[in-house]
Amino acid sequence: MTKVVDTSMGASVPARPTARRPTADGPRPAPGPSRPRRWRSYLASYLAISPFFVLFAVFGVFPLGIAAYLSLHTWDGIGTMHYVGFEQFHRLLEDSQFWQSLVTTVEIFAMSQAPMVVAALVAAFVLSSDRLRFRGVYQTVYFLPQVTSIVVIAIVFQSLFGGNFGMINRLLVAVGLPSVDWMASTWGADTVIALMIIWRGFGYLVIFFMAGMATIPPELYEAAELDGAGGPRKLWSITLPMMRPTVVFALLTGIVGGLQVFTEPQILDVSGTSVPGMTMMLLQYQYLGQSPSASVGADLGYASAIGWAVFALVTLASLGTLLMRRVTGHKEVI
Numbered sequence: 001m002t003k004v005v006d007t008s009m010g011a012s013v014p015a016r017p018t019a020r021r022p023t024a025d026g027p028r029p030a031p032g033p034s035r036p037r038r039w040r041s042y043l044a045s046y047l048a049i050s051p052f053f054v055l056f057a058v059f060g061v062f063p064l065g066i067a068a069y070l071s072l073h074t075w076d077g078i079g080t081m082h083y084v085g086f087e088q089f090h091r092l093l094e095d096s097q098f099w100q101s102l103v104t105t106v107e108i109f110a111m112s113q114a115p116m117v118v119a120a121l122v123a124a125f126v127l128s129s130d131r132l133r134f135r136g137v138y139q140t141v142y143f144l145p146q147v148t149s150i151v152v153i154a155i156v157f158q159s160l161f162g163g164n165f166g167m168i169n170r171l172l173v174a175v176g177l178p179s180v181d182w183m184a185s186t187w188g189a190d191t192v193i194a195l196m197i198i199w200r201g202f203g204y205l206v207i208f209f210m211a212g213m214a215t216i217p218p219e220l221y222e223a224a225e226l227d228g229a230g231g232p233r234k235l236w237s238i239t240l241p242m243m244r245p246t247v248v249f250a251l252l253t254g255i256v257g258g259l260q261v262f263t264e265p266q267i268l269d270v271s272g273t274s275v276p277g278m279t280m281m282l283l284q285y286q287y288l289g290q291s292p293s294a295s296v297g298a299d300l301g302y303a304s305a306i307g308w309a310v311f312a313l314v315t316l317a318s319l320g321t322l323l324m325r326r327v328t329g330h331k332e333v334i
Contacts, residue, residue: 128213165183
């Protein structure tokens with residue numbers, strides 16, 4: 001409230017309001033809401049995203065904890081569980097069947113993923129051309145195996161690569177070459193499984209890469225055409241550098257799926273622990289006691305140890321891919 005000060009003339013004039021001096025720490029901020037009130041304001045957002053975390057905890061974190069617990073025990077799923085510590089992992093390192101399954105898994109991964117990514121990149125580049133007619137028909141044909149039943153695909157490949165009446169062997173005999181028992185040899189079984197993986201995943205990668213190429217500015221291709229660049233030059237100098245993040249993502253998803261290959265050898269009737277085509281996931285399936293033709297007894301602890309080995313392999317391969325992208329990310333392809 002303004003005070004009235006008497007002057008020497010006897011008149012009273014209002015005094016100027018005195019300004020409050022700022023403190024050394026500056027003006028004090030307005031008091032914010034209390035912590036309970038702030039928590040209540042965010043409660044609706046937390047509730048909206050809570051289903052994901054609940055499902056992740058139930059179907060992600062909890063199974064990992066159970067797998068870690070089982071890997072320290074030996075248990076057939078029915079009898080008494082016995083604690084053995086890290087003995088299951090020591091057994092893993094000394095198991096020749098596991099190392100053979102590891103080599104088979106890496107071989108199938110190398111034979112399927114690398115050719116599929118290269119072929120899908122080339123096919124996507126061709127299909128992205130505006131001059132190509134009936135592009136939608138080609139896209140449908142390429143993507144059709146992705147939506148086809150895996151059992152149907154397995155029947156087709158069994159008919160193609162059958163030992164006695166397969167179409168491939170009939171063609172080999174027709175040209176004077178000996179027939180091949182594909183599923184009885186290591187390279188034969190790995191080749192059939194790799195071709196089956198390529199047949200299923202090629203169309204998905206083509207559509208995926210086409211979506212990535214659609215984001216590349218067309219002005220770059222127009223400028224390259226003015227400079228006289230052809231199709232291979234545009235693919236090498238424009239498409240591949242601009243598609244690097246998309247290709248890395250495709251490689252990561254391919255690593256996660258390719259090193260856990262299970263469906264293809266299982267559907268192709270690869271059974272037992274000494275036959276060709278035995279991958280790590282199929283070996284784990286044998287020790288889970290789910291295969292009636294398995295020659296080993298059920299041991300859920302050893303199966304969990306195999307699962308952790310697969311997890312370590314996928315992690316190392318993914319980190320290697322990310323490191324390679326980081327090392328080569330600053331280099332331009334010219």
